Amino acid sequence: MILELILGVIAFVIGYGYLINRIRGLPPGPPPLPILGNTLSLGEPIDQVMLRWSKKYGPGFTVWIPGPVVVIADHQTLQDTVAKQGDLFGDRALPYNQMKLTVGGAYGLLFEENHMWKEQRRFALHSLKDVGFLSTSLQESVKTYAQQIVADWKREEGNPIDVTENVMYGVANVIWQLTFGRTLSFKDPLFHKVEKVIDRWFKEWVHPCMAFLDVFPAIVYLDPLFGYPLKNLRGTTKECLDIIEKELDLTEKNLDMDEEPRCYAESFLMEIKKREMRGEPLGNFTRQQLNVAALGMWTAGFETTVTTMRFAIHHLMSNPDAQKKMQAEIDEKIGQRQISMEDQKLLPYCMAVIQEVQRLPNIGEFNFFRENTEEVAIAGYKIPARTAIMPQFPSVHIDPAHFERPVYFCPERHLNEAGEFVKDPRITPFSIGKRACLGEGLARMELFIFLTTFVQHCSFSSTSLIPPELKCKRGFTRSPLPFKVKVTARF
Numbered sequence: 001m002i003l004e005l006i007l008g009v010i011a012f013v014i015g016y017g018y019l020i021n022r023i024r025g026l027p028p029g030p031p032p033l034p035i036l037g038n039t040l041s042l043g044e045p046i047d048q049v050m051l052r053w054s055k056k057y058g059p060g061f062t063v064w065i066p067g068p069v070v071v072i073a074d075h076q077t078l079q080d081t082v083a084k085q086g087d088l089f090g091d092r093a094l095p096y097n098q099m100k101l102t103v104g105g106a107y108g109l110l111f112e113e114n115h116m117w118k119e120q121r122r123f124a125l126h127s128l129k130d131v132g133f134l135s136t137s138l139q140e141s142v143k144t145y146a147q148q149i150v151a152d153w154k155r156e157e158g159n160p161i162d163v164t165e166n167v168m169y170g171v172a173n174v175i176w177q178l179t180f181g182r183t184l185s186f187k188d189p190l191f192h193k194v195e196k197v198i199d200r201w202f203k204e205w206v207h208p209c210m211a212f213l214d215v216f217p218a219i220v221y222l223d224p225l226f227g228y229p230l231k232n233l234r235g236t237t238k239e240c241l242d243i244i245e246k247e248l249d250l251t252e253k254n255l256d257m258d259e260e261p262r263c264y265a266e267s268f269l270m271e272i273k274k275r276e277m278r279g280e281p282l283g284n285f286t287r288q289q290l291n292v293a294a295l296g297m298w299t300a301g302f303e304t305t306v307t308t309m310r311f312a313i314h315h316l317m318s319n320p321d322a323q324k325k326m327q328a329e330i331d332e333k334i335g336q337r338q339i340s341m342e343d344q345k346l347l348p349y350c351m352a353v354i355q356e357v358q359r360l361p362n363i364g365e366f367n368f369f370r371e372n373t374e375e376v377a378i379a380g381y382k383i384p385a386r387t388a389i390m391p392q393f394p395s396v397h398i399d400p401a402h403f404e405r406p407v408y409f410c411p412e413r414h415l416n417e418a419g420e421f422v423k424d425p426r427i428t429p430f431s432i433g434k435r436a437c438l439g440e441g442l443a444r445m446e447l448f449i450f451l452t453t454f455v456q457h458c459s460f461s462s463t464s465l466i467p468p469e470l471k472c473k474r475g476f477t478r479s480p481l482p483f484k485v486k487v488t489a490r491f
């Protein structure tokens with residue numbers, strides 16, 4: 001009897017793994033286990049695992065993490081679907097329970113209700129543009145922070161330093177200014193408080209219990225069993241939102257309805273007040289939406305940019321030839337004057353370094369999920385409407401079919417025979433389609449101005465004969481573990 005039961009369970013597990021995708025009308029994929037799906041296979045870097053599965057099961061395949069997701073990890077298929085049929089892939093597969101637990105519902109700019117993303121994204125882009133997003137004055141602010149940072153490093157000359165703090169200070173202030181209309185001084189305790197709480201928040205968010213929350217909501221009752229990861233996350237999110245609320249209160253206190261808005265929060269608060277004065281319904285323009293959107297803007301725009309720059313400095317320290325080539329190009333074409341966005345065309349090698357830095361490290365191992373609004377064809381399979389879809393561009397970045405020796409840092413691969421920079425459509429760190437990064441222009445500006453100014457003024461070298469191995473931690477983003485570097489002033 002027991003033997004029959006065991007054999008029955010084994011037959012069920014095997015049958016489930018091999019038949020479930022066919023029964024659900026989904027493309028094939030690695031056989032999932034009941035309840036756990038394929039989650040146990042995700043111990044290795046996810047971009048690599050997805051690439052391996054894509055080669056084995058095809059350009060569109062199904063993974064259960066723990067619910068079913070159709071993953072597209074092939075460049076051409078991504079272009080034919082998510083890029084060319086953007087409207088069908090604009091919605092997100094929303095983690096409702098995760099959003100409810102943390103911020104009280106599907107609000108913000110990343111995981112807001114699907115009926116409101118177009119309005120909220122358009123409003124955010126317009127208001128950011130009105131307050132100087134990508135303008136010359138914002139560029140001037142970025143240049144000023146870059147100059148302050150190199151001046152600080154020059155004072156540290158010779159001492160091994162961790163570049164993170166200064167880079168964070170520059171990036172944080174750009175986004176803080178755009179969102180809340182004020183900047184923080186480097187010594188401001190709020191700056192360090194925010195940095196610490198966000199770091200903890202990211203770590204807590206990727207706890208496996210969160211992945212199961214939307215598929216098995218009853219997991220909340222098992223929270224004590226796992227050491228209260230959900231309760232801790234709720235507490236940390238509240239800490240983050242409290243900081244944001246205080247900042248927004250300050251913005252609201254200084255709001256002058258007769259003046260032009262100076263930041264995203266002012267535009268949003270003015271919209272609320274205008275609607276109130278006209279006696280119109282507030283619709284999605286609520287304080288809750290603003291709180292979560294401001295938190296999202298801050299978290300999406302900060303960690304990503306800082307992490308990319310830390311990767312860049314680690315690669316330049318480990319590849320002194322690439323660093324010297326950047327410096328030679330800057331010395332020849334720019335000299336010691338301040339570098340602007342218009343100089344991009346004069347600096348093809350620097351552009352190649354930045355593109356390589358956005359390809360190789362893959363700061364996001366996997367992308368956020370979308371949801372198809374209608375039935376769509378992906379790689380020859382008809383995918384039912386409202387299926388979770390993952391546009392897995394990070395795996396394309398490390399696909400040997402596209403990039404020879406993909407793990408090798410080689411900026412030269414982005415130059416043509418004439419030495420000109422070639423923008424590669426297969427490298428899409430800001431994703432593709434209608435939900436691609438809202439801050440792409442700003443991030444590109446920061447990466448170019450900060451990184452070129454850094455190497456124009458300073459050389460980055462290892463503190464030991466052999467540069468330290470690039471070790472990373474995994475969380476929301478993949479980022480280098482803390483490392484020290486010797487900074488030498490060039491003039």
Ligand code: HEM
Pocket residue numbers: 109110111117121296297300301302304305308363364367368369391429430431432434435436437438439440442443
């Ligand atoms: C190197 C820096 C950055 C990288 C690599 C990056 C990457 C990404 C990626 C991969 C997505 C998800 C797209 C998708 O779902 O397919 C995203 C979304 C987003 N990013 Fe960025 N990002 C960066 C900087 C920024 C900055 C500076 C801002 C702030 C202005 C920002 C704001 C956002 C927002 C609001 C979204 C959600 C867009 C939506 O769902 O409609 N990001 N970003």
